[in-house]
Amino acid sequence: MKGKIYCIGTGPGKEDLISERALKAIKESSVVAGYGVYTDLISNLLEDKEVIVTPMKQEALRCEMAVKKAEEGSIVSMISSGDAGVYGMAGLLIEMAEKSDVEIEVIPGISAVLAAAAKLGAPLTHDFAVISLSDLLTPWEKIEKRLKAASEAEFIIAIYNPSSKKRADYLRKACEIMAEHIDENTLCGYVRNCERENEEKGILTFKELKDFQADMFTLIIIGNSTTKLIKNQLVTPRGYKGI
């Protein structure tokens, strides 16, 4: 029997934001692979499963193990939080299975940017850009170029991985780059631990964002010149109202 790998985005954290398709795939699987933080979020679905957990930076090994299991005939679910195709495992998994004939089906999920935007109100609405400040896998020069381009072209900007212990000043650096094109009164929002325990959110100006202490579980959304606050919800209007 030939196995299969489902590459699944389980959404931001809470089980009621996982799609039925993803739940069904997990139930069908005998093996579930993922980073420990993410498999823990769905631990009640894993009772009768073989669970493959590898730490961060061991993603390639995790994919190899998943491919091997599927080649041996297992149905495997490879779990990412959010959407598996947004800074998730889908790309690497397909690459690692290049020489295998195992089928890979990617099941989309609600990404952190969408969950955080909903928590804040409706800050995206318009064209938006998603940028990670982690330079672990992307050279900083490229990140800098994207921050410049996105701010200059008035995209709403969602920032993943704004900070970590090793990169404590990256959000400040990013704000300094974007300050050329973004007014200091522009409204921004953050959500920390979105749809998880100890969720926090807040609204701040672009000027305040520079000194904001984010961590790697924080998602930041930077509005554009039209973004406004309505009853504590962040909204970027899109021109419908006049119609």
Added chain:
Amino acid sequence: MKGKIYCIGTGPGKEDLISERALKAIKESSVVAGYGVYTDLISNLLEDKEVIVTPMKQEALRCEMAVKKAEEGSIVSMISSGDAGVYGMAGLLIEMAEKSDVEIEVIPGISAVLAAAAKLGAPLTHDFAVISLSDLLTPWEKIEKRLKAASEAEFIIAIYNPSSKKRADYLRKACEIMAEHIDENTLCGYVRNCERENEEKGILTFKELKDFQADMFTLIIIGNSTTKLIKNQLVTPRGYKGI
């Protein structure tokens, strides 16, 4: 009794990609408001509901009616396909309820860009930009500026509303703008009617994209210089593999 409005993204179309939270909110509602195409996609959930449908360009009226129903005490679900905050109704609804004390809760959904990306493989992975070519609500000069900026900064680019009857040549125009920065052999993908009846998808080069006949139900993803095809799946690698 005070009512409430849930502003819901129902995902690309199939019911198994709607979150449980969204399903629960719809079940709890006595009134469901939406554009007819979207309420039709979930018609089997609407049997015992009052359904408010207004045509396109009557979005403000639809919101007003929803707010009024909630003020009268109803629980109302305002439906967008995909995610309600991505070119959806969330922003307008919050604006239209500015003077009301009705509570609005936005429930995120799987947006078309995430669903289409999953269908194609893993083309996003990296930083990406989402741009609509519809100039109904955004001036074309702004769209042009964003196309230039996103292509120059090597974002993966997802294009919503690439074409319509009135805007038959917009995708061609957009490609001509981006051609300054995107190599003609860059791999792109499209999905038409994603997760709906008559779904189609395909891979093409950036050169071919210029002459591609898209419609308003097509989502296009333009890769970057590293995007490649692995067993018919479009993948943008993210540097994990070497670790």
